[in-house]
Amino acid sequence: xxxxxxxxxxxxxxxxxxxxxxxxxxxxxxxxxxxxxxxxxxxxxxxxxxxxxxxxxxxxxxxxxxxxxxxxxxxxxxxxxxxxxxxxxxxxxxxxxxxxxxxxxxxxxxxxxxxxxxxxxxxxxxxxxxxxxxxxxxxxxxxxxxxxxxxxxxxxxxxxxxxxxxxxxxxxxxxxxxxxxxxxxxxxxxxxxxxxxxxxxxxxxxxxxxxxxxxxxxxxxxxxxxxxxxxxxxxxxxxxxxxxxxxxxxxxxxxxxxxxxxxxxxxxxxxxxxxxxxxxxxxxxxxxxxxxxxxxxxxxxxxxxxxxxxxxxxxxxxxxxxxxxxxxxxxxxxxxxxxxxxxxxxxxxxxxxxxxxxxxxxxxxxxxxxxxxxxxxxxxxxxxxxxxxxxxxxxxxxxxxxxxxxxxxxxxxxxxxxxxxxxxxxxxxxxxxxxxxxxxxxxxxxxxxxxxxxxxxxxxxxxxxxx
Amino acid sequence: xxxxxxxxxxxxxxxxxxxxxxxxxxxxxxxxxxxxxxxxxxxxxxxxxxxxxxxxxxxxxxxxxxxxxxxxxxxxxxxxxxxxxxxxxxxxxxxxxxxxxxxxxxxxxxxxxxxxxxxxxxxxxxxxxxxxxxxxxxxxxxxxxxxxxxxxxxxxxxxxxxxxxxxxxxxxxxxxxxxxxxxxxxxxxxxxxxxxxxxxxxxxxxxxxxxxxxxxxxxxxxxxxxxxxxxxxxxxxxxxxxxxxxxxxxxxxxxxxxxxxxxxxxxxxxxxxxxxxxxxxxxxxxxxxxxxxxxxxxxxxxxxxxxxxxxxxxxxxxxxxxxxxxxxxxxxxxxxxxxxxxxxxxxxxxxxxxxxxxxxxxxxxxxxxxxxxxxxxxxxxxxxxxxxxxxxxx
Numbered sequence: 001x002x003x004x005x006x007x008x009x010x011x012x013x014x015x016x017x018x019x020x021x022x023x024x025x026x027x028x029x030x031x032x033x034x035x036x037x038x039x040x041x042x043x044x045x046x047x048x049x050x051x052x053x054x055x056x057x058x059x060x061x062x063x064x065x066x067x068x069x070x071x072x073x074x075x076x077x078x079x080x081x082x083x084x085x086x087x088x089x090x091x092x093x094x095x096x097x098x099x100x101x102x103x104x105x106x107x108x109x110x111x112x113x114x115x116x117x118x119x120x121x122x123x124x125x126x127x128x129x130x131x132x133x134x135x136x137x138x139x140x141x142x143x144x145x146x147x148x149x150x151x152x153x154x155x156x157x158x159x160x161x162x163x164x165x166x167x168x169x170x171x172x173x174x175x176x177x178x179x180x181x182x183x184x185x186x187x188x189x190x191x192x193x194x195x196x197x198x199x200x201x202x203x204x205x206x207x208x209x210x211x212x213x214x215x216x217x218x219x220x221x222x223x224x225x226x227x228x229x230x231x232x233x234x235x236x237x238x239x240x241x242x243x244x245x246x247x248x249x250x251x252x253x254x255x256x257x258x259x260x261x262x263x264x265x266x267x268x269x270x271x272x273x274x275x276x277x278x279x280x281x282x283x284x285x286x287x288x289x290x291x292x293x294x295x296x297x298x299x300x301x302x303x304x305x306x307x308x309x310x311x312x313x314x315x316x317x318x319x320x321x322x323x324x325x326x327x328x329x330x331x332x333x334x335x336x337x338x339x340x341x342x343x344x345x346x347x348x349x350x351x352x353x354x355x356x357x358x359x360x361x362x363x364x365x366x367x368x369x370x371x372x373x374x375x376x377x378x379x380x381x382x383x384x385x386x387x388x389x390x391x392x393x394x395x396x397x398x399x400x401x402x403x404x405x406x407x408x409x410x411x412x413x414x415x416x417x418x419x420x421x422x423x424x425x426x427x428x429x430x431x432x433x434x435x436x437x438x439x440x441x442x443x444x445x446x447x448x449x450x451x452x453x454x455x456x457x458x459x460x461x462x463x464x465x466x467x
Numbered sequence: 468x469x470x471x472x473x474x475x476x477x478x479x480x481x482x483x484x485x486x487x488x489x490x491x492x493x494x495x496x497x498x499x500x501x502x503x504x505x506x507x508x509x510x511x512x513x514x515x516x517x518x519x520x521x522x523x524x525x526x527x528x529x530x531x532x533x534x535x536x537x538x539x540x541x542x543x544x545x546x547x548x549x550x551x552x553x554x555x556x557x558x559x560x561x562x563x564x565x566x567x568x569x570x571x572x573x574x575x576x577x578x579x580x581x582x583x584x585x586x587x588x589x590x591x592x593x594x595x596x597x598x599x600x601x602x603x604x605x606x607x608x609x610x611x612x613x614x615x616x617x618x619x620x621x622x623x624x625x626x627x628x629x630x631x632x633x634x635x636x637x638x639x640x641x642x643x644x645x646x647x648x649x650x651x652x653x654x655x656x657x658x659x660x661x662x663x664x665x666x667x668x669x670x671x672x673x674x675x676x677x678x679x680x681x682x683x684x685x686x687x688x689x690x691x692x693x694x695x696x697x698x699x700x701x702x703x704x705x706x707x708x709x710x711x712x713x714x715x716x717x718x719x720x721x722x723x724x725x726x727x728x729x730x731x732x733x734x735x736x737x738x739x740x741x742x743x744x745x746x747x748x749x750x751x752x753x754x755x756x757x758x759x760x761x762x763x764x765x766x767x768x769x770x771x772x773x774x775x776x777x778x779x780x781x782x783x784x785x786x787x788x789x790x791x792x793x794x795x796x797x798x799x800x801x802x803x804x805x806x807x808x809x810x811x812x813x814x815x816x817x818x819x820x821x822x823x824x825x826x827x828x829x830x831x832x833x834x835x836x837x838x839x840x841x842x843x844x845x846x847x848x849x850x851x852x853x854x855x856x857x858x859x860x861x
Contacts, residue, residue, distance in 0.1 A: 014514060021540050022515045024529045025522035030490045041515060069492045093502055112498035120501075134499070135492035328560050334486075394486040 003060045007042050007083070010052040015043040015089070026084040029070035029077075030132075031426060032336045032393065032403065036080025038065065043086045047165065047173060047212045050085065054210070054454065055171040057083055063457045063464065066206040068108060068140030071132040073337060075426040077205075077459045087139060090212065093117055100188050102162050104215040107139025114138055118218055126217040127160040133314060139211040144422040145203030147339070149314065150275070151379050153252040156421070158202035163187050165213035166201050169450035176201075179215070187215040200445075203422070206456040207463065208449050222277040226287045227307040230299035231268030235351045237297040238270035242378050243344045244293035245274065250286040251378070252277040253311070257319060258351045259358075259374030260388070264321040266302050273307040273319060319375070333390035334399070335372060336406040338427055340418035344383045347376065350417050354387060357412065361405070367391060367398040369405065384421060387413070432461040477573040478527055484567055485527045487560045494520035494554035494564070497786055504782065506557060508789045508807040509548045512800075517544045520554035520564045527567055530574075537571075537578050545571050546582050547800045549793030549807070550667070551753035556785050569666060576669030584798025589668040596659040596677065597628040598795075607656055609635035610642065620653035623690040623718075625681075625704070627697035628660050629828040637828055640855040641696040641723055647860045648730060652694065657684055661703035662711070667794045671711060678708045685718060692719040694726060696851055698755035698827050699793075705759065722755060723851055724826050728764035730860070731771045739857045740774040748778050748820040749850075750811070750834065751787035752827030765826050765850055772857065778818040788814065790825075792833035808837035815845055826850045 008016045017023070018040050026041050028034040039062075044050050057064050065078045067086040078084065090106040093114060097103070103125065105114050112133040118124050130136065130146035145158040154160070163179040178192035179185045190198050201209050232238035235258055245251050253275040257263070263271055272294060276286045294301070310318035317327030342350060354374055358364055364371075372388035387409050391402030403426070410430035414420070420431055432439050439461070446453075446462040457464025478485075497504040505511040509518040516522035523544065529535035548568060555564040575581065581589070591600045607616065609631065624645055630638035645652055659681055665674035685693070695701035705720045730736035749769060755761045762784050769777050782788040791797075791807030812834065815823045823845055825831055834847040 017515055019517075019540050020535060021526055021544055022517045022522075024535055025516040025525045028490065028525070043514065069495075070490065071492055091502060109502055110496065110498040113496070113500075113502040113504070116499050116501045132491065135495065324559075325561055334489075392486075394483050 003056060003062060004040060006056050007040060007053060010049050010056065011042050011044050015045070017041045026067060026070075026086065027078045029072050029075065031073040031075030032334050032399065033075050033426065035065075035075070035078030036082070038078060038084045039081045041084045041086060043089050045089045047167060050167050050210055050212055051171045051173060053083065053085060054167060054169065057454050058170065058452050061452055062454075064454055066143070066210055066456055068137035068143070069110070069132075069135050071136040072140065072144050072422065073426070077456060079457060079464065085210065087137065087212075091137075094213065096121065096123075096218075097187070098123065098218075101218050102187050102215050103218050104187055104213060105138050107210075107212050107214060108137045110134070111136050111138050111141050119221065122221055123218050124221050125160065126219050127154045127157050130157070131314070131316070138214050138216070142202055142214055143204065143206050143211050147377060147384050147421045149311075149377075150253045150277075151377050151384065152246070152254045153249070153277075153380070155380060158199070160217045161198050161202060162190050162215040162217055164198050164201055164211050164215070166209040166211050168209045169452070169455045173212075205422075205459045207446060207459050208455070210455065223279045224277070224283050225311065226276040226283050227304035227311065228272075228274040228276075228287065228290055228294070229302040229304040229307045230272045230274075230294040231266050231302055232270045232272070232297070232299050233268060235270050236348050237299065238272055239344060239347045241272060241294045241297040241299050242376075242383070244296065245290050246344065246378060246381060248289045248293060249380075250289040250293065251275065254378040255319060256347075256376035256378065256383070257373060258347065258376065259354065260371045261320050261322075261373075263302075263306060263319070266321065268300070272299065273304075273310065275307065275311045333370065334393035334402065335388050335390050336402050336426060337386060337388045338406055338409045338413060338420075339384065339386045340413060340420035341379065342383050342385050342413070342418045344378065346417045347383055347385065350385065350413065353412065354409070357409065363401045363405070367395065367401045369398065369402060385413075385418065428459075428461050476530070477570040478531060478567070481567050481570050482531050484562050485524050485531065487562050488521065488524040489560055490521055491559045492521055493557050493559045497557075497782065500781055500786070505788065505810065506553045506786075508551065508791060508803070508810075511810070512803045512806050513544065513547060518547065520558070523571070524562070524564070524567060527571060537575050537580055539580065541571075541575065542580055542582050543800065545575060546585065547796060547803050549753065549789045549791060549796055551789035551793055552757040553753070553789065556757045569669070572667070572669030573671055574669070581668050582799035585668050585795055588795060588798055589665055589670055589673065592660055592664055593673055597632060598660060598664050599628060599632045601632045606631045606658060607654065609638045610654065615653050616656050617688065618653045619689045620651050621689070621691045622650050622652040623685055623688065623693050624652050624654050625661070625693050625695050625700055626654060626658060627695070627700040627828065629832065630696060631658075634828045634832065637696065637831070637849050637852060640849070640852045644723065644727065644851055644855050644858065645694060647858065648726065648736075649860070650694075650726075653688055653690070655684055655688075661700040662707065663699050663703040664795060666703075666707060666711075674707070675711050678703070678711055682708065682712070682717070690718055692721065694721055694723055696723050696826075696828065698722060698752050698759055698761075699829065702754050702758045722759065722761055722764065722826070724755075724764040724768060725761060727854060728767040731767055735861050737859050737861070738772045738854075739859060741772060741853065741857050742821070743774040745775045745822060746778050746818070746820045747775055747822040747824050748780055748815055748818040749783070750780070750790060750815065750823055750825040750830060751783055752825055752830045753787065753789050753793055755826055756787055757785060765824070768850060768854065769824060778820050780814045780818055782814060790830050790833045790837070792829040804833070805837070805840065808833050809841060812837045812841060812843060812845070816843060820845060822846045822848055824848050824850045824853060
């Protein structure tokens with residue numbers, strides 16, 4: 001039986017396509033560069049079907065690219081001639097367990113849809129999801145360990161995973177944490193049963209296994225939310241205020257703006273949005289603490305309505321007091337971002353260096369490139385800096401310049417201050433070689449788990465042509 | 468990338484828009500409503516991304532960049548779309564997705580790649596000036612009183628093909644409502660189809676011909692304002708005619724629900740009780756809502772009806788789900804139409820309503836058909852017919 005027939009037998013004929021028009025739609029995520037055109041697109045409905053597809057791919061030595069909703073910036077991960085494993089049909093919530101404060105969902109469930117179901121009960125996942133929450137999948141978000149909203153208090157996405165069901169590259173199905181005890185498979189504790197196997201797959205971008213089920217922690221929706229917005233006349237004051245708020249553990253989410261368009265109607269050089277979620281008494285205390293931090297460093301309070309709308313609508317435009325339509329509409333621009341973790345105080349060096357890079361780069365003006373933002377999500381102890389440049393993708397020259405700028409900014413930041421969060425293919429070449437023996441270990445793990453280099457070969461520089 | 472090969476492609480006119488797509492996938496579903504909330508009926512039916520907006524735009528780019536050619540595999544992927552505009556309405560980048568599809572349809576029409584049912588309908592329309600293959604001279608057979616026909620008047624009631632030929636009660640009810648409102652209006656003996664079916668079939672030149680005809684006839688009667696019951700016809704006038712003919716529309720256009728809502732707000736229109744304690748729900752026609760931005764007027768009317776409670780569906784307003792009637796897809800993709808209609812009607816039933824109201828002849832037809840298919844007890848009524856029944860004008 002040829003591979004196509006075999007896959008159709010596994011998934012049903014309606015869930016497998018080799019039509020070129022279909023295949024053209026599965027070669028690119030939100031990143032700027034298309035990958036290869038896959039040979040076959042599959043849409044399994046169960047873990048058993050995923051297992052069967054992986055076994056078939058191994059026998060045929062055909063690589064697989066794992067497709068959640070492709071809302072990441074992995075970029076050119078899809079290998080020419082591969083099988084796309086689209087997981088969007090595996091989208092059920094399997095259990096909302098209020099007693100044990102966890103939710104278990106199939107990998108393709110939309111992150112925000114899971115939270116919406118929880119919200120009806122007055123609960124939510126303990127981490128709010130990343131910028132793609134409205135359309136990204138829960139499995140993909142974990143696989144790429146997305147930097148979430150609310151990272152200042154809640155930390156990164158992967159920290160909230162309780163257990164995973166994973167199909168390994170040879171088709172073996174494992175469960176992690178307390179759920180791995182086959183005699184008492186309970187989704188209650190990630191740290192149970194020894195080695196943190198979930199951690200092996202969180203952030204591995206599908207290179208080591210296919211996440212098919214995810215169990216996340218949940219909690220009650222906090223009683224109240226408070227919002228603050230401050231403007232500063234220089235980067236240093238803003239950074240010091242942010243650092244003080246981190247020390248006070250005052251913010252649920254602290255977002256700094258250090259470049260790009262300034263918030264409409266506000267004077268200043270740097271800006272801090274603060275979101276606080278807690279019970280009323282504690283929220284009021286944290287508001288007082290955050291205010292003191294900002295005003296100690298000469299911050300000027302502003303109307304926080306944009307902050308509130310940003311948080312409730314999850315539209316970045318509101319960080320700049322701008323409606324989504326004005327901000328995103330009529331903007332034929334594409335964003336080849338570079339982002340990563342940096343110490344809070346190092347922002348005082350990195351931000352001026354970025355401004356200098358832009359000011360001395362004539363390509364920006366010549367090709368119509370813009371700075372979308374040098375925006376920072378402050379984590380509990382550090383900063384996650386997004387460097388977003390925009391170029392008009394309709395212009396081939398602008399795109400070429402845009403990708404070169406991404407490379408130069410990645411080199412600048414990764415060589416001095418920064419390590420990326422979700423590693424996109426476009427920036428992997430600028431970071432993986434810096435990981436030294438850690439990268440060697442990753443390569444060894446990849447070779448052991450996936451000797452045929454079936455799963456997402458090439459992503460993170462693992463497998464495929466990199467071997 | 469960005470090599471734009473064939474300058475003769477209609478798609479070239481919207482090439483830049485296709486490059487605006489961020490691929491965010493906001494066009495697929497309504498995650499804020501939970502895990503089972505389809506947004507795009509085509510994607511829900513066609514299953515692969517090529518049936519959704521993000522996929523269609525990827526296809527458009529592939530065509531522009533010479534990586535893909537129009538062929539028969541694209542017929543269902545481009546034409547099995549009700550043009551419900553849910554994708555456009557929810558686009559993160561505010562892309563006019565339907566405009567991109569229209570250019571793809573135009574390119575495909577030039578290559579003979581129109582689905583057969585729609586192609587045949589367009590040919591009938593070219594000959595008979597209506598989509599139902601009925602004699603043109605029977606267009607006003609629903610109207611006994613001929614006193615308003617072709618008379619000079621400031622207002623014209625543009626009836627549309629469906630009310631003229633297959634939902635004649637609705638034509639009569641709308642006429643009666645306008646008459647009771649004291650409006651000085653006319654109807655046309657030589658009204659032709661609005662032209663939208665030609666655009667759905669990618670036949671722009673044929674659309675231009677009927678649009679020109681209608682505009683000239685209306686001008687000759689001194690019309691200043693047009694009233695529509697059919698949202699599709701209204702959108703063809705308000706949005707398509709200026710674009711296709713390249714000139715501004717010389718008339719104000721208004722939907723009859725807007726006219727009636729104004730009368731309600733002014734206290735000139737009141738209602739008798741329809742059914743005491745009745746629970747109704749309202750299905751937003753895609754073209755009336757997302758296509759024309761009219762969400763409030765029908766609700767203003769419904770909420771003014773005594774003894775009636777409006778129970779909204781989970782997906783309503785800009786989030787409303789298509790009933791499957793749009794863009795003549797039933798001619799070629801009946802399974803798609805039925806699947807979409809059943810999903811919508813199940814949502815109607817979930818409200819506990821005894822009646823589903825809407826304000827579009829195509830939606831009424833589709834919902835009544837689906838009601839029969841699934842043997843639902845929920846009645847389907849056009850809002851204008853209900854107004855005719857219980858309205859009292861001062």
